[in-house]
Amino acid sequence: AQKVTQAQTEISVVEKEDVTLDCVYETRDTTYYLFWYKQPPSGELVFLIRRNSFDEQNEISGRYSWNFQKSTSSFNFTITASQVVDSAVYFCALLTTDSWGKLQFGAGTQVVVTP
Amino acid sequence: GAVVSQHPSRVICKSGTSVKIECRSLDFQATTMFWYRQFPKQSLMLMATSNEGSKATYEQGVEKDKFLINHASLTLSTLTVTSAHPEDSSFYICSARSYGSSYQETQYFGPGTRLLVL
Numbered sequence: 001a002q003k004v005t006q007a008q009t010e011i012s013v014v015e016k017e018d019v020t021l022d023c024v025y026e027t028r029d030t031t032y033y034l035f036w037y038k039q040p041p042s043g044e045l046v047f048l049i050r051r052n053s054f055d056e057q058n059e060i061s062g063r064y065s066w067n068f069q070k071s072t073s074s075f076n077f078t079i080t081a082s083q084v085v086d087s088a089v090y091f092c093a094l095l096t097t098d099s100w101g102k103l104q105f106g107a108g109t110q111v112v113v114t115p
Numbered sequence: 116g117a118v119v120s121q122h123p124s125r126v127i128c129k130s131g132t133s134v135k136i137e138c139r140s141l142d143f144q145a146t147t148m149f150w151y152r153q154f155p156k157q158s159l160m161l162m163a164t165s166n167e168g169s170k171a172t173y174e175q176g177v178e179k180d181k182f183l184i185n186h187a188s189l190t191l192s193t194l195t196v197t198s199a200h201p202e203d204s205s206f207y208i209c210s211a212r213s214y215g216s217s218y219q220e221t222q223y224f225g226p227g228t229r230l231l232v233l
Contacts, residue, residue, distance in 0.1 A: 033220060043206060045159075045224035047117075091158065095220065100172075101147050101212050103222055105158045 002027045004094050006106035013082055013113055021077045021109050023092030029053075033095040034068065034075045035103070040088040051075060082113045118142055119211050121225035128199055129233055136194045136228045138209030144189035145211035149222065150182075153206045165192045199232045206230075 003026040013019050025034065036048040049059065051068050059066050063083075067076045079086050092106040118141040128134050138148055146167050151159040163184050164172045171184035181203075183195040192211075196203055206229050210222040 035221070037224070042226070043208075043229070044226040045208065045210075047221060047223060050221050095222075100164065101220070101222070102149070102161060102164065103210075107158050110156075 002029075002094050002096055002099065002104040004092055004104050004106035006092055006109050008109045009107070010110040010112065013111070015083060015113055015115050016081050019079045019082050019086070019111055019113075021079075021090050021092070021111070023075045023077065023106060025073050025075065025092070025094045027094060027096050029096040029098060031097050035093040035095070036066070036075075036077050037091045037093060038088045039091065039108070045091070048077075079111070082111075084113050084115055087111055087113045117213055117221070117223045119209065119223045119225040121209055121228050123228060124226060125229045125231075127231045127233065130200050131198055134196045134199055134230060136196075136207055136209075136230075138192045138194070138211070138225050140190045140211040140213075140223075143211070143213050145192075145213060146189060147212040148186060148192040149210045149212070150184060150192070150194050151208045151210070153208060153227075159208065162194075196230065199230070201232045204230055204232045 005024045032053045034051045038046045056068050063080045065078045089108045089110050091108045093103040095103050120139045122137045148165040150162045152162050153159050161174050162177045165184050165186040167186045167189050173179045186192040206227050208227040210224045212222055
């Protein structure tokens with residue numbers, strides 16, 4: 001069975017602070033894909049990043065960075081120098097090769113950035 | 116690229132009426148689309164998988180006669196909430212599966228439709 005755990009329900013920070021969102025996943029598949037999506041108050045899910053299970057190279061994109069650790073089944077996401085516009089719910093999701101394309105979402109983490 | 120649209124963005128209807136929501140992939144062909152439902156402060160719940168040219172596959176507990184799904188073309192899927200009741204009020208989101216190869220598989224989401232049944 002697949003499972004995604006986002007233990008942090010809500011994180012509140014002051015602008016310019018860094019924010020790290022935790023994501024732990026469970027799967028028996030050896031080939032899988034991990035995603036992060038952002039859902040601002042408007043409701044639309046915005047795709048941020050996809051990681052394949054065979055690619056553990058971590059990535060930095062502007063103020064965003066991701067840390068994929070297969071040994072601990074974690075796929076954490078960091079926002080550096082947070083801004084008010086980063087306030088949103090962030091979802092981690094897992095896709096396995098035998099899931100017929102179905103994403104398994106975590107519960108989401110609400111990020112609140114105050115000025 | 117990879118834009119998904121949904122229409123309408125918001126709908127208010129009376130109890131007992133039917134509501135149709137459209138999901139379109141604008142710049143790619145999507146053989147598979149997914150329909151989700153999201154209640155306030157909760158995660159997305161998959162309702163059904165919509166495959167072009169075939170019947171939709173519903174998740175356990177989702178009434179297929181209540182939520183009619185049609186995927187008539189590679190760019191359009193529709194969800195019809197039949198005889199809507201207040202408990203059907205929710206945020207409905209569709210996604211379209213895009214993949215050139217398995218390494219590139221990604222789901223892109225529409226902006227969602229807020230349904231309020233009075």
